[in-house]
Amino acid sequence: MFWTDSIIYMVLSKDTKGIGAKYQIAGSESDPIHIHKSAYKDTTKKRVVFIRHGESDWNSIFNKGKNPMMIVRLIWAMITEWTMLFAIDSPFLDSPLNKEGIQQALELREFLFNKSDVSNNPEQKESIKETLSSLRGENSNSILVSSTLRRAISTLTLAIWPRMEKSEEKIHLLSCAQEVSRNVDTCALSGLKEVPDLPFDRAAPYCANISPANFNPALNLGNKGLKSTGKLRIETFNKWLFDCSHDTIIVGGHSLWFKYYYNLCLPYSTEHTAKTNKMVNSGVIAFDIYKSNSQNKFCIDPASIDVVYGGFEKK
16 A cells, blocks of 8 residues: 555655745745845744754665666565565565764764863854754754654664663654655655554664654645645744744754755755755754744754754755
């Protein structure tokens, strides 16, 4: 059933509709430049932190180069898929973190909780210091949220686990943060208000006593449908963002969703790497976004974008 739905979605979806140069016209009514030019007067501000997922099973099959070994990897993944025929698991559908992706998330954890002592780096920007403090949970006004796809949930969980253990807070699962793409690996295996299997046995060695109870699936609406588009999900996220009572929102998510977010929310004429290049696996980028109090419009302040960890891939 999942495979059938995912293939139909791959053939018929228009997930990138409304996003692109022909839609984001500089100076148009929707251009965030109008908020930017007003010097953010009559606006509300939020701090957003994006954390891209680590490498997945899908990445290890298809993104390691087009060579004879790719055929070997694909055949092995297909054999694995058959062994999972009667389980809600797959190396392709809602592709989970692989061993390399888990290691990338653990390296981010090491950086956040053991290596990023800002007291030893007086030259570090104040905004980055504050972001690191928020990530570690040293203030109470931040919230953890994630896409409903397993690799994003797993990366955020593994990276931020010391905070979760201490505070006993949950990661909130948001369907509106689901990746923008037709590929079957972007289709969610979890249903309405369900917590997917990460798989938990892959995360358990690094997260003591981890269970579905560590997550809040109230805003998991199930897999994206044919009427859903990335633009609509981003707009839904922005509405939720400014309805949220927290000042800092930490988001586990995906490279294309993040890239399209920057394209929609940065002034259209602004040139920035975030618009063209993917974030690295387990990379962390933070920025300030403003909402007009009189209109349903949003603008990222280009000057506020901070590379906290990893940064962007080179093309």
